[in-house]
Amino acid sequence: MNEILKLQNVTYIYGRGTPFEKVALDNVSVSFERGKITGLIGHTGSGKSTLVNLLNGLYKPTEGRVLLDGADIWENPKEIYKVRYRVGLVMQYPEYQLFDETVRDDIGFAPRNLGLSEREVAERVEEAAAFVGITEEMLNKSPFDLSGGQKRRAAIAGIVAMRPDVLVLDEPAAGLDPKGRREILGGLTEYVKERNSSVILVSHSMEDMAHYCDNVVVMNNSKIYGVGTVEEIFSESEKLSEVGLDSPAVSKIAAELIRRGIPLEGELYTVGGVRDALLRYMRGGAL
Amino acid sequence: MNDSIIRVENLTFVYDDGEASLTNTEENRGVKDISLDIKRGEYVAVLGHNGSGKSTLAKLLNMILTPTSGKIYIDGVDITAEDFSEDGIYDVRRKVGMVFQNPDNQLVATVVEEDVAFGPENLGLPREEIRRRVNSALSKVGMTSYVRHAPHKLSGGQKQRVAIAGIIAMKPEVIIFDESTAMLDPLGRRDVIGIMEQLNREEGITVINITHYMDEAARADRVVVINDGTVVMDGKTRDIFSKVDTLHSIGLEAPQGNELLWELNNAGVHIEGEGLTSEECVETLYNFLQGKTSRK
Amino acid sequence: MISDITLGQFFPGYSVLHKLDPRTKLILSVIAIVAIFFANSAITFIIFTLGAVLLIAVSRISFSVIVKGIKPILFILLFTAILNVFMTGGEGEPLVDFWIFRIYTEGIVRAVFMALRVMLLIVVTSMLLTYTTSPIALTDGLESLLSPLKKIGVPVHTFAMMMSIALRFIPTLVEETDKIMNAQKSRGADFSSGGLVKRAKALIPILIPLIVSSFKRAEELATAMECRCYRGDVGRTKLVKLEYKGRDLLWILLVALVAGAVITLSVLPYNPESYGVLYDILFYKI
Numbered sequence A: 001m002n003e004i005l006k007l008q009n010v011t012y013i014y015g016r017g018t019p020f021e022k023v024a025l026d027n028v029s030v031s032f033e034r035g036k037i038t039g040l041i042g043h044t045g046s047g048k049s050t051l052v053n054l055l056n057g058l059y060k061p062t063e064g065r066v067l068l069d070g071a072d073i074w075e076n077p078k079e080i081y082k083v084r085y086r087v088g089l090v091m092q093y094p095e096y097q098l099f100d101e102t103v104r105d106d107i108g109f110a111p112r113n114l115g116l117s118e119r120e121v122a123e124r125v126e127e128a129a130a131f132v133g134i135t136e137e138m139l140n141k142s143p144f145d146l147s148g149g150q151k152r153r154a155a156i157a158g159i160v161a162m163r164p165d166v167l168v169l170d171e172p173a174a175g176l177d178p179k180g181r182r183e184i185l186g187g188l189t190e191y192v193k194e195r196n197s198s199v200i201l202v203s204h205s206m207e208d209m210a211h212y213c214d215n216v217v218v219m220n221n222s223k224i225y226g227v228g229t230v231e232e233i234f235s236e237s238e239k240l241s242e243v244g245l246d247s248p249a250v251s252k253i254a255a256e257l258i259r260r261g262i263p264l265e266g267e268l269y270t271v272g273g274v275r276d277a278l279l280r281y282m283r284g285g286a287l
Numbered sequence B: 001m002n003d004s005i006i007r008v009e010n011l012t013f014v015y016d017d018g019e020a021s022l023t024n025t026e027e028n029r030g031v032k033d034i035s036l037d038i039k040r041g042e043y044v045a046v047l048g049h050n051g052s053g054k055s056t057l058a059k060l061l062n063m064i065l066t067p068t069s070g071k072i073y074i075d076g077v078d079i080t081a082e083d084f085s086e087d088g089i090y091d092v093r094r095k096v097g098m099v100f101q102n103p104d105n106q107l108v109a110t111v112v113e114e115d116v117a118f119g120p121e122n123l124g125l126p127r128e129e130i131r132r133r134v135n136s137a138l139s140k141v142g143m144t145s146y147v148r149h150a151p152h153k154l155s156g157g158q159k160q161r162v163a164i165a166g167i168i169a170m171k172p173e174v175i176i177f178d179e180s181t182a183m184l185d186p187l188g189r190r191d192v193i194g195i196m197e198q199l200n201r202e203e204g205i206t207v208i209n210i211t212h213y214m215d216e217a218a219r220a221d222r223v224v225v226i227n228d229g230t231v232v233m234d235g236k237t238r239d240i241f242s243k244v245d246t247l248h249s250i251g252l253e254a255p256q257g258n259e260l261l262w263e264l265n266n267a268g269v270h271i272e273g274e275g276l277t278s279e280e281c282v283e284t285l286y287n288f289l290q291g292k293t294s295r296k
Numbered sequence C: 001m002i003s004d005i006t007l008g009q010f011f012p013g014y015s016v017l018h019k020l021d022p023r024t025k026l027i028l029s030v031i032a033i034v035a036i037f038f039a040n041s042a043i044t045f046i047i048f049t050l051g052a053v054l055l056i057a058v059s060r061i062s063f064s065v066i067v068k069g070i071k072p073i074l075f076i077l078l079f080t081a082i083l084n085v086f087m088t089g090g091e092g093e094p095l096v097d098f099w100i101f102r103i104y105t106e107g108i109v110r111a112v113f114m115a116l117r118v119m120l121l122i123v124v125t126s127m128l129l130t131y132t133t134s135p136i137a138l139t140d141g142l143e144s145l146l147s148p149l150k151k152i153g154v155p156v157h158t159f160a161m162m163m164s165i166a167l168r169f170i171p172t173l174v175e176e177t178d179k180i181m182n183a184q185k186s187r188g189a190d191f192s193s194g195g196l197v198k199r200a201k202a203l204i205p206i207l208i209p210l211i212v213s214s215f216k217r218a219e220e221l222a223t224a225m226e227c228r229c230y231r232g233d234v235g236r237t238k239l240v241k242l243e244y245k246g247r248d249l250l251w252i253l254l255v256a257l258v259a260g261a262v263i264t265l266s267v268l269p270y271n272p273e274s275y276g277v278l279y280d281i282l283f284y285k286i
Helices: A048-055 A077-086 A103-107 A109-113 A118-132 A148-160 A178-195 A206-212 A230-234 A237-242 A249-259 A271-286 B054-061 B086-095 B112-122 B127-140 B156-168 B186-203 B237-242 B244-249 B256-266 B278-295 C022-038 C042-059 C063-087 C105-130 C135-152 C156-185 C196-202 C204-227 C246-267 C277-283
Strands: A003-014 A022-033 A037-041 A063-068 A087-090 A166-170 A198-202 A215-220 A223-229 B004-013 B031-039 B043-047 B069-074 B096-099 B174-178 B206-211 B222-227 B230-236 C096-098 C101-103
Touching (some): A022 A048, A022 A223, A037 A178, A037 A206, A048 A087, A048 A198, A077 A087, A103 A148, A109 A148, A166 A178, A206 A230, A230 A237, A249 B256, A249 B278, A271 B278, B031 B054, B031 B222, B031 B230, B054 B174, B086 B096, B096 C204, B112 B127, B112 B156, B127 B186, B156 B186, B186 B206, B237 B244, B256 B278, C022 C105, C022 C246, C042 C246, C063 C105, C135 C156
Parallel strands (some): A087 A166, B043 B222, B174 B206
Antiparallel strands (some): A003 A022, A003 A063, A215 A223, B004 B031, C096 C101
16 A cells, blocks of 8 residues: 555544543544545534644544554654654645745745755755745745735745645635635645655635545544545535535536436546536537 | 615725735735726625735725725715715715624624624614614524624634624625635535625625635626726626636636536537526536437 | 633623622722721631622632632742741740741731732632623723723723723634644744743744734724724713612622721720730731
8 A cells, every 4th residue: 555644543532621522533544645635525623624633743642543654653752743844734824824034934944943954945945935836036025025825825835845745735725716726736736746745635625626636535523424536525416415515516517417317427526527528428429 | 866876986096105014915906997886786796816906996985995096986975075074984884884804803892792782882873772783683694692602712604794793783785795705614605695695685785795706706696807906897697607718817717517618618519508507507508418419 | 721720710600790880890899909908807807708708609600710710829828928927026935946947926927817818819809800700891890980081181992992802802812823833833843842042032933923913913903993983982882881780889888898897997906905815816916
C-alpha cells in the first residue's frame, strides 16, 4: 500500500470530565495515500475539523493512534513539532496568520523554525511563492498590502515552504470568487504529482470536490460515513442527501436523465464528464 | 407613479490614497459611472468577483461613503443634494439596511435581544415598541428561543440571523446583503438565503444580494453584474446566465446546467431551451434527445 | 487554565439577587465595603459574616463555586496573615518567644481579622456584582448611576458603550488567539521552551495578527453600528429600562441595617474591666 498517514481507531473527546464533555470523533479509522488528493466532506459538527487537528498533532487522540509512515506520531510527545513540518496544515482563513514585515519573511517563518540555513530558506521561499503564484514584487511587500486572494495564497505558501509530505487544507477557497478558487485549487494537482505527496482537502463545495479530488471521505456524526473514489461517492446522491449533503448539480442532472431511460456512462460528476457522456450517447445511440 | 426605491445616476466613487488603510486593501476599488434603477419589491443579485467594486456600491447607497460624483435617489429623495440634512442620513440608513459578511463584527451586545434592540434604540422608539419589534424580528428569523443567549455561543448562521433581525427591527424598505453568506457553512447559507427570500416575498422588502456565488444569484429575479467598477450586465436572471461566454470572460461562472448546455453548444450540438435550474436542464436535454430519437 | 477561575464570572440565574436592579447592587456593594473597613471586633465580623451567608443562601450559587473563587488568592491571604502574626507587637507577655520571633495575642487576632476582611470583601462584592449581575446590566447600572456627571461634560455614555463592546468581544478574541496560536504552531512556532527573551519574541507572530484583526473588527463594527443609525446617546431609548422596585428598597434597608450595626458597634468604646469573658471575646478591638 501507498498509504502515508493513517488513523487507527481514533476517538477524541472534548472537555473530558467536565459537564461539557463531547465525543467529537468516535473510533475512526481511515488512511490517506501518497500521490492522491483526498476530499473530506461533512457537516459542521460532523467531526471533520477535529480530524484535521488530529492529523498534525494539534490535538492528541483520547484513544487510538495516528500513524505517519507507520510510526505513531505521539511516540515522543516532546517532538510533536517535527510532525507538524511533515504534515502541513493550512487552516481556515489562513491569512490571519500573516505577521512579518514582508511576504518573503512571512513565508520564510516555518523554514526558519525548521532551522534551515538562510540560503535554504531563500530557496524554499522562492519555490513556495512560485508554486502559489506570488510574484517577486509581492514578496517584497508587506503582507497587509496584498489583496484578499493574494493574502490567502501567501499564507498557503507559508505552509508549502515546509515541503510537507502531507498537505492538509481546510476550506482553502472559502470566500473567494471562481477565479480565486481556480488559482488556489488548480495548483494542488501539480503539487501532488511533483512531490508524490498526499493532499487532504476539506471543502463544502461538492463541485470543487468532484473537480479536484481522487478520493472522498464522508463524515457524519463523529464517524466515517463513507470512503471511496469521487465516482463511487457522487454516484450515490441519495446516500449523500441522507446526511444532508448534496452532490454536484451536474451529477444530479445525469442521474435524472439515466432514470428517464437515457443510458449515460463515464465521469458523471463534472460538467466536462457529462458533456462527453452525452456526446458519446448521441453519436453512438441516437444519431 | 414612480415605484423605484433606489435610483443611481452616473455614480462614481474614487478612493483617496489616505483611505488605503491597514485594514482596507481589498475592497479599495471604486465605482465608475454606474446607473441603476431598482424597483420597490425587487429581488436583485449583484454579482462580481472580489474587488469588483460591488461592496463600495453598497456603502454609497446608505451613506457610509459619499460619492465623488453622480446622483443617488432613495425613495425619490436625492441624498446627494447639497442641502441634504444630517437627520436625513439616519432616515436613509433606516430605510436601507445592511447585513455584512462577518457575523461577529456586526453584533454589538452581549445578549441576543439587546443586540436586536440596538437599531430601534438608536431610532429613539418607545420601549414597548422596541420590545414588540425585537420579538417579531426574532420570530421572523427563527431565533425566538435564543433571546437571552450570548451571541458568541451561536453558530455562524445563527449569528447572521440575529444580525438580520437587528436590521428587520428597524423596518427597512430595502435590505442589502453584502456577501452575507460568504463565511457560512452550507446549512447557514441555506437559512440566510431562505430568510432573504421570505422577506422579499412575504414582507415585500426589496432585497439586494451582493455575492460572488452564482448559485445564489441564480435565485434572484434580476442580476446586475459588476466588473472593474462598472455595470457590465443587467437583466433578467435567465438572460444573464445564458450568456456563458460573457460571464467567463470576466472570471465568473454560470450554474452547471447552463454550463453544460454551453459546453454541448461548443461541441457542435445546438440545444434550444432553459438550463438555469437542474430540473429545467434535465427537461431541455430530455426533450432534445427524444426529438433526435423520434426523428430517427 | 483560564476557564477554571470563577472569580469575576457571571452565573445566570433567577434568584432575588439576580433580579435586583444593578444600581441597587452597586450601592449595596459600596455600603458593604465601607462597613467591612469599620469592622474591628469579633462581634462586628460575626454580624458581617452572617450577612454574607445570607447573601450566599439567597443567591442559590453553590458553595463550592464560592470556595473556588477564593482559592486563587488564598496564598496571598495566608502570606499576609503570617506576616501580620509575626510583625504585630503587643502589650504584656508574648504567647511565643523563640529566637527572634515574638507572637502576641494581638498579632493572631489582627491576622484573623485581616484575612476575614479580605475574604468577606471578595465574597460580598462577587455575590452582589459579578456572580449575579450580567456584565451588560452592570454597565447599564454604572452608566445610570454616573449620569449626573454628564452635566459637567463627562462622556458617560461613550465609556459605558466602550465597556460593553469590550465585554462582548472578549470571548471572540480569546477564540481568535487560540486559532492564531494553532496556525503558528502548524508552522513550527514554539511557545513553551527557551528563556524569557525567546518566549517574548515567540509572541510576536500571535500579537501582530491579533492586533491587525482587532483593527479590522473595530472598523467593521463601527460601520455596522453607523448603518444601524448609531449616533451616541442622541435621542436614544433603551429596551431594558432600569427601574427600582419594592425589593430594591427592602434590600437597601436590610444591608444598611447590618452595616449600621457593624459601624455602630465598631465605634463604641471597648471597656475591658466591666462585663466578663464573653464580652471580652466579642468586643475586644484591634
